[in-house]
Amino acid sequence: MTRVFVPKDVAALAVGANKVAAKIAAEARARGLSIEIVRTGSRGLFFLEPLIEVETAQGRIGYGPVSPADVASLFDSDFVTGGAHALRIGKPEDHPFLASQTRLTFARCGIIDPLSLADYEAHDGWKGLKRAIAIGPQAIVAEVTKSGLRGRGGAGFPTGIKWKTVADTQADRKYVVCNFDEGDSGTFADRMIGEGDPFALIEGMTICGIGVGATKGYVYCRSEYPHAGKTFSEAIRIAREAGFLGPNILGSGYAFELELRMGAGAYVCGEETALLDSLEGKRGIVRAKPPLPAHKGLFAKPTVINNVLSLVAVPTVLDRGADFYAGFGFGRSRGTMPIQIAGNVRYGGLYETAFGLTLGEIVDTVGGGTLSGRPVRSVQCGGPLGAYFPRALFDTPFDYEAFAARDGLIGHGGIVVFDDTVDMAQMARFAMEFCAIESCGKCTPCRIGSTRGVEVIDRVLAGVKPAENMALLEDLCNTMKFGSLCALGGFAPYPVMSAVRHFREDFTPRVLAAAE
């Protein structure tokens, strides 16, 4: 029986993958062909979605983007044996977008059935966990430390040091919390893992639990990701039944239990301490640090809180060794980063590569410029709180320190491309508006400053003392940057100030235009 792979990643569903799958099944029935449709995650080549693949003697052959109307002609072209067709892309791994990547974290995503334990094991699944059990807690933490892995949520804090702090803290109960509150616009890597390779996250969290002596883990997934939540909770059930979770993991004597919790639409809960309060059932209000979550985290117990991508990198580190992982990268940014290329871009998708590519290479070479075909004017890196980069800074290497040196951040690895029709003053205003909507309200610079920021920009654009108000905006941004308790108020000035600095011509009064 021929196996045909159709993604069920929500991005593929959004462009009709279910209709394509139904049409393939119906067409095969009508033609008396025996095929099995396997639903996978996405390869991350979103410009080709729905991207279907068929298993042939030469390996898997891809076709995309397929619409239901294309299905009959695919059968006419005998695609089930890899026949020629206008939508045929050949072997996906030979496609330039994939061939130039280094897929460690996303090695399986889009290839396997995400809920098949057999598929997971056949693609190196659980090897990291088995080695972790063999070497024991201290060696696990040492290995992660040596790998140079840094938190992929945005802050880039060394993962091994965080784990060691929790491991060294004595308590009757410890927790591992996974931050799956991927709220940044332009990011979808966590979502792809949750939908396309959920066992990898379970494996990473279990290794962490053994390493630091925690017996309970929580995954806090945002409610905007209902499909990921559903797939992941099913994965937990399957892993538990097979003994990969529970009181005695694989007969090792180690216990680890996992639970999925859904957020409720508050962006600030992606901030780790607000997330912990939310998990506890409170308003998602940011906590002052210290105490660090590693000392007093969830329910005041020592807690490792890591991003999905940090935890999913761990099985690779354990399986292939710290030196293998650290062998990739640039400067102090070791390993690979799943870059998410999004927005007005021709080849949008997930691009996992070692750190060090320049922003220009990512946007122009990999991304192929804008979807609209107009010139790229601006690129926002690192989500709604990340800086806007102009073309003049396209030589910046993708690396935590290099971006920081240019008043930017790589954050969670999202890159949103804008063409020359973008109004940067409106984007700056939106950053303030977003901060006002999402502020938890605990600290004044963020709560009040963001609302005042919208008003100040409105005054500039209305032509009310523009020079004075631009100076006031800069002053306000400094107050927010240095006076806010967390990154929401502290980083909202990045998009605003970068827009002011690099695109000042957009901050001209619009009174005349509005009066017309």
Add this chain to the structure above:
Amino acid sequence: MPEASAWNAERAREIIAEYTGLEGPMLPILHALQEEFGYINKDAVPLIADVLNLTRAEVHGVVTFYHDFRHEPCGHHLLQLCRGEACQSVGSEGLAATVLGKLGVGWRGTTADGELTVEPVYCLGLCATSPSALLDGEPLGRLDAGKITEALEEACGP
């Protein structure tokens, strides 16, 4: 979208009781109540407060903090349009203005016939197939005004 049941305090008590064994049961309780009734009825607040040994003010504080929890029922169908930057880069703000204008509602508004509520959402993780939306929980990508109209007609009738 499954039709929500009418508010029923007895049923609410049962739902709350199902989750009291969890650590930090508040959000799971609120999600379950909204799933059942379509919104968080203000009468649910003292019931939760009583079971979790909290003040009504504390529970009210949580309910009102999170954007997801509605204080009144929404329309029969729910359209959540993304306003994230990636969607904005391909014209989502103009698209939203067109859709809202055509329906004659503002953000979080419900059409006069009670059929459809439109809410803003800040990123669905569909940033390489923008503009995007969820209609009754089902994802839509590479949207334009025509595709939204088509999807709405399919869901709500013309």
